[in-house]
Amino acid sequence: MTLKTTLKGALFGIAALGLAAPAMADQLADIKAEGKIVTATDMHYAPFDMLNNGTYEGMTKDLFDEVAREIGVEPVYQDIPWTAELPGLEVGKFDIVIAPVTITPERLERYTFTPPIADATVSLVKAKGNDDLQKPEDIAGKTVGVQQGTAQFRQLQAYGEELGGVTVKEYGTTDEAYADLGAGRLDAVAGSLPNLTYLVKSRPENFALFEPAQFGEPTYFAWVLRKEEASESLAKAIEDAIAKMTEDGRIKAIQEKWLGSYTELPLSASAN
Template identity: 85%
Template sequence: MTFKTTLGSLLLGAATIGFTMPAAADQLEDIKAAGKIVTATDMHYAPFDMLNNGTYEGMTKDLFDEVAKEIGVEPVYQDIPWTAELPGLEVGKFDIVIAPVTITPERLERYSFTPPIADATVALVKAAGNDEMTAPEDIAGKTVGVQQGTAQFRQLQAYGETLGGVDVKEYGTTDEAYADLATGRLDAVAGSLPNLTYLVKNRPETFAKFEPAQFGEPTYFAWVLRREEESETLLAAIEDAMAKMTEDGRVEAIQTKWLGSYTELPATAPGQ
């Protein structure tokens, strides 16, 4: 029997028994089959994510509880250090990163983003009663804390270079940076405007925002999925859920509860 004959016989046999290739995996179908969606976040990033006497709460949880309800599954929340979240997502340790992740051109090339959940423009906070620094440019030559591995860290570095230099000190969490600012080890802390607004609102005796507080280009926070065909249906389901929540007022109510006001946000991730 020749090779051609053998190959022909195999193809004929496959056709006879109705041979088909297995369908591509679908993340949304897998999640619905399991009845749960596994998430990762850093529970030390108020007002989005925080632990209150061991209980997870915050704006992120309130939003994602509603999204999971719309999808029809139970959310599983995991407290993961920020620097381990995106690498863990890539290797499939969880379905989605719900820590507020700043949308950047570099990240858009590598990940899929949900619709924005908040403004993420970088801003500055100082110790209450510090009258030596008022505007952002006053941090020139000062020591400024920021969470490591964040877009705010990169924006602070770039801004510091335009001022002739800023001593940037990195922290694993924003809480650690705030503690050092309160004890005088730092001159200022850089972070997203919503985080710093919440901080000053709850601790006005200790912290104050710069005026103006923001610097750099306007940016947004969103959640992150793997950038692959299998995740497209999950992204579409989250977009549909958030559109419904925006239309019926749930997004506005949750924003107002945690941030004190409502900001209308794009329906999809800008640039995606």
């Protein structure tokens, strides 16, 4: 066998291996082939996600129902504890996390975010009739509840340090924090403005917002996908769906239904 023949055989073998290599994974194509998109959220985060007599409802569901319709697949909704959602996403247990996730620089490094779905700026709520707490700085030296593992938790910690000390108590769900606030075991609860506005709107006899309620830098909620090349097509399809829904008024209608008002949002996570 000559050297020329050997080289020709080797090159042919490399080319054959290239032709036989599997096509690159494409999450959107896989989802469309299955006819469904598997999601994860925490169904104890009103007004975004709630269980009403065992039926899932809320602003997130209304929004994602429309997004799934635009993509042409059926959504599968799963109730997963918040602390298990992002780890579960990373190992492929579901396609997307649709629990409202606050966009942060650290998370942008690790995950792919959809365009924002709501304002997430951290705010404070108190028991109705508690006139000792008026503005955010009044929580200095007080005990404040917040959901564990959230961006609001970290913002509250930082704000408490600025004030010279706040006792931060973590909860698995916001409902648990609201229950302790109503029972007098907390002075206040920190959370996103939409969540707390809905709480006060639903239970005005029990709770009231601080005035002003918000503190810290403006932030936004969005949904999260894995940060990988295979997810790029799905991320683009969701971005296109949200842009279309913004233009035709569906986003506005859903916000007004659940929040009582409309806030214009950036059309990309990087613009928040």
